[in-house]
Every structure is written in structure tokens, then in C-alpha cells.
Amino acid sequence: xxxxxxxxxxxxxxxxxxxxxxxxxxxxxxxxxxxxxxxxxxxxxxxxxxxxxxxxxxxxxxxxxxxxxxxxxxxxxxxxxxxxxxxxxxxxxxxxxxxxxxxxxxxxxxxxxxxxxxxxxxxxxxxxxxxxxxxxxxxxxxxxxxxxxxxxxxxxxxxxxxxxxxxxxxxxxxxxxxxxxxxxxxxxxxxxxxxxxxx
Amino acid sequence: xxxxxxxxxxxxxxxxxxxxxxxxxxxxxxxxxxxxxxxxxxxxxxxxxxxxxxxxxxxxxxxxxxxxxxxxxxxxxxxxxxxxxxxxxxxxxxxxxxxxxxxxxxxxxxxxxxxxxxxxxxxxxxxxxxxxxxxxxxxxxxxxxxxxxxxxxxxxxxxxxxxxxxxxxxxxxxxxxxxxxxxxxxxxxxxxxxxxxxxxxxxxxxxxxxxxxxxxxxxxxxxxxxxxxxxxxxxxxxxxxxxxxxxxxxxxxxx
Numbered sequence: 001x002x003x004x005x006x007x008x009x010x011x012x013x014x015x016x017x018x019x020x021x022x023x024x025x026x027x028x029x030x031x032x033x034x035x036x037x038x039x040x041x042x043x044x045x046x047x048x049x050x051x052x053x054x055x056x057x058x059x060x061x062x063x064x065x066x067x068x069x070x071x072x073x074x075x076x077x078x079x080x081x082x083x084x085x086x087x088x089x090x091x092x093x094x095x096x097x098x099x100x101x102x103x104x105x106x107x108x109x110x111x112x113x114x115x116x117x118x119x120x121x122x123x124x125x126x127x128x129x130x131x132x133x134x135x136x137x138x139x140x141x142x143x144x145x146x147x148x149x150x151x152x153x154x155x156x157x158x159x160x161x162x163x164x165x166x167x168x169x170x171x172x173x174x175x176x177x178x179x180x181x182x183x184x185x186x187x188x189x190x191x192x193x194x195x196x197x198x199x
Numbered sequence: 200x201x202x203x204x205x206x207x208x209x210x211x212x213x214x215x216x217x218x219x220x221x222x223x224x225x226x227x228x229x230x231x232x233x234x235x236x237x238x239x240x241x242x243x244x245x246x247x248x249x250x251x252x253x254x255x256x257x258x259x260x261x262x263x264x265x266x267x268x269x270x271x272x273x274x275x276x277x278x279x280x281x282x283x284x285x286x287x288x289x290x291x292x293x294x295x296x297x298x299x300x301x302x303x304x305x306x307x308x309x310x311x312x313x314x315x316x317x318x319x320x321x322x323x324x325x326x327x328x329x330x331x332x333x334x335x336x337x338x339x340x341x342x343x344x345x346x347x348x349x350x351x352x353x354x355x356x357x358x359x360x361x362x363x364x365x366x367x368x369x370x371x372x373x374x375x376x377x378x379x380x381x382x383x384x385x386x387x388x389x390x391x392x393x394x395x396x397x398x399x400x401x402x403x404x405x406x407x408x409x410x411x412x413x414x415x416x417x418x419x420x421x422x423x424x425x426x427x428x429x430x431x432x433x434x435x436x437x438x439x440x441x442x443x444x445x446x447x448x449x450x451x452x453x454x
Contacts, residue, residue, distance in 0.1 A: 065302070068310065069307065069310060070309075073302075074302070074303075074304055076302070076303040076304050077302040077303055077304060079303065080301060080302050080303035081301070081302070083303075084301060104343075105343050119303070
């Protein structure tokens with residue numbers, strides 16, 4: 001899931017990866033938050049094999065674009081590159097992305113590239129199998145212009161709630177805070193997540 | 200500076216013994232035969248002025264435009280072979296459109312200028328094609344990056360400028376442009392100066408009538424490149440004509 005705070009972006013992702021029926025979790029510790037440029041990160045969703053392949057291509061493309069432009073890419077550019085790959089290969093791929101980052105022109109931004117290649121901009125967005133359990137929480141608790149700390153707490157809580165209810169989500173929570181100054185990684189193991197009264 | 204390049208000037212794929220590619224130089228001569236176009240960058244935008252020579256009484260006003268819109272925020276003023284210029288305007292339009300399709304935002308002018316310059320340069324490498332016989336000036340305005348002005352010539356180089364001129368009176372126009380303090384001027388002030396410069400460099404003896412084509416892009420147009428509105432153009436032309444009369448009068452007094 002991703003959040004837009006006043007001056008930074010917080011992305012959070014839980015690390016379970018599963019295969020469809022019969023249900024089987026192939027890994028509890030995958031990192032699905034990938035850096036595609038200095039201030040731009042992507043959360044992968046869908047088939048991780050497809051997502052990894054798309055990100056590999058997008059990362060190269062963005063790096064080349066950034067050298068040609070002689071400046072870091074805009075977040076919309078990163079999202080558009082991913083969108084083109086997803087849209088043009090929609091018949092073969094099953095991959096979606098949450099792209100977030102900071103650029104000089106428009107500050108912090110969040111974009112969603114869905115499975116078929118739709119690209120939209122949002123203030124806060126959630127995805128993945130566990131996201132169904134936290135729509136209510138996010139809708140109720142999100143407010144615009146939160147501080148970095150409030151944002152981190154909100155993201156951690158949301159992830160904890162999702163991981164608590166979804167049987168194929170869990171493991172470790174990865175959070176990334178992106179600001180003009182730099183990037184901060186926060187990793188919270190499952191047992192250190194906030195506890196809610198359902199457990 | 201003209202010299203005969205006998206034998207070494209038949210194709211663009213040949214260097215002369217003194218290291219020149221004559222075909223490219225001849226292409227630049229084609230630009231020098233065309234009437235003048237100028238572009239000036241100011242504090243809050245870019246203004247283009249083109250001296251469009253009227254060759255016939257049957258000529259329809261406003262046709263044969265020499266200023267093109269490349270994208271909403273980019274304009275292009277040309278000098279040289281108009282057919283070559285039109286095809287390059289189309290190339291520039293495709294580049295801008297593809298960039299927006301791939302990256303989701305407006306193309307930065309420097310990048311567009313580099314890309315079109317590379318395209319022009321490609322035509323200076325082979326004997327099977329001839330170089331483009333036109334130079335052009337690209338201008339844009341963006342609220343974060345401000346106004347930008349680039350010029351591309353038939354050799355395929357592109358430079359950024361505060362003011363530049365192409366075509367037959369480019370030297371005279373450059374002299375006039377250098378007198379201006381464009382960094383402190385706004386578009387509205389600059390439009391009048393651009394009109395004045397075109398009127399100054401126009402040769403009444405050799406070329407008879409001309410039509411002034413003026414366009415601008417800047418804060419005054421909210422970042423959109425447009426032909427200057429009729430009232431602004433008329434005011435600018437009036438200023439230009441009045442300034443010329445004053446100079447004529449002062450010449451007479453001196454005599």
C-alpha cells in the first residue's frame with residue numbers, strides 16, 4: 001500500500017508470496033518494494049515472475065531516459081513506462097504496480113498501474129490479496145497532509161491488520177519513506193507489528 | 200567567405216581537403232536566401248517574429264505560415280526552403296507526441312531540440328540524400344523551467360540562446376537584438392521590439408511588401424504557443440513604424 005504525506009511518500013508492503021490452489025506459500029520473506037530510480041520505488045503485484053521481468057526492463061529504460069534528460073525522471077515518467085509495458089503486453093502478462101516517489105517538479109506522488117495497463121494518480125492506494133481486508137480502515141483513517149510519523153504509523157497499522165486477517169499475507173513488513181533528501185527503509189518483522197484485539 | 204569546392208561538393212558524404220562538407224555549407228546558403236526570422240527570450244516568455252515577403256498581389260493574407268505549433272507549449276519559426284521546414288515541423292511534432300505517450304509529460308525543449316537536430320544531422324551523412332535547406336528556432340515556456348530558446352541549423356547542431364536570427368538579414372538583426380536588455384523585459388514589451396527589428400532589417404529596395412508574422416509563448420499565454428492577437432500585433436506594428444519614422448526624421452535633422 002502507499003501513502004502520500006505532506007512532503008514524503010511512505011510505501012509499505014507485506015512479504016508473503018503464494019501459489020494458487022492448492023494454496024501454498026512459497027516464501028515469507030520476499031521484498032516486493034523495488035527501487036527503479038533514486039527517488040522512485042515500485043510495489044509489485046500479481047505474478048511476481050512477470051512483475052520482476054517488467055521492472056527489470058523499466059529500470060533500464062528509466063536509467064537511459066534519465067541520462068538523456070540529464071535529470072532524474074519524473075514519477076509520472078516511471079509510471080508511464082511501466083504502464084506501456086503492462087498495456088502493450090496485456091495478453092501475456094499478469095502484473096500490476098504501485099509506483100511512488102518524489103520529483104522536483106511535482107513533489108511526492110503515487111500512481112497505480114493496474115493489470116491491464118490503466119494508469120491513475122491517487123493520494124493513497126492499496127493492493128494485493130490482503131488489501132480487501134483493510135479498505136474500510138484506510139478509507140476511515142486516511143487524512144491528507146499527515147506528517148511522516150503519522151504516515152508511517154498508519155501504514156504499519158494497515159499492513160498489520162491485513163496480515164492478521166489474510167492467510168496468504170504475512171512474514172515481514174517492508175516500508176520505504178521517500179523524500180527530497182533521501183530514502184529510508186523500515187523493516188518490521190511480523191512479530192513486532194502492532195497487535196489488534198482480534199489476535 | 201565563398202569558395203568553389205570543385206569536385207568535393209557533389210555529395211554530403213565527401214570531405215574537402217580542408218575539412219569542410221560543402222553540401223552542408225550550400226544548404227546554409229539556401230537559408231541565407233530566405234527572409235529573416237528572429238526569436239528572443241525574455242523574463243517570462245519567448246517571442247518570434249518573421250518577415251514574410253509578399254511575392255504577389257494575389258497572395259492571401261495569413262497564408263504560407265512560417266511559424267508552426269509543435270506542441271501546445273512549443274513554437275517553431277523557420278527560414279530556408281519552406282517545404283523542408285514543414286517536413287521537419289512534422290518530425291518535431293511526432294517526437295513531442297511520442298514522448299508524451301511514453302513518459303506522460305510534456306517534452307522538455309532541450310530534449311526535443313537535441314532529437315530534431317540529430318535527425319537533421321543524419322541527412323548530412325549520406326550521398327543518397329541531401330541535407331535539409333532550412334534553419335529553425337524553437338521556443339517554449341514552462342512555469343518551472345521558464346522560457347527556453349534553441350536554434351537548429353542544417354549541419355544538425357543546436358544551441359540555446361537568449362536571442363537569435365536566421366535568414367538574409369541575420370547579421371543586422373543580431374546587431375539590433377544585442378542592443379536589447381531582454382532578460383529584464385516582459386513579453387508585451389518584447390513583442391513591440393521584435394516588430395521594430397523586423398521593420399528595421401527589411402530591405403525596402405530589394406524586397407517590396409512584406410507581412411509580419413508574430414507569435415509568443417509565455418506567462419502571458421499561460422504556457423501555450425499562439426500567434427499574437429490582432430490588437431497586440433497592430434500596436435506592435437504601429438510602434439515599429441513610428442520608431443522608424445523617428446529615426447528617419449532625426450537623420451534629416453542631422454543633415
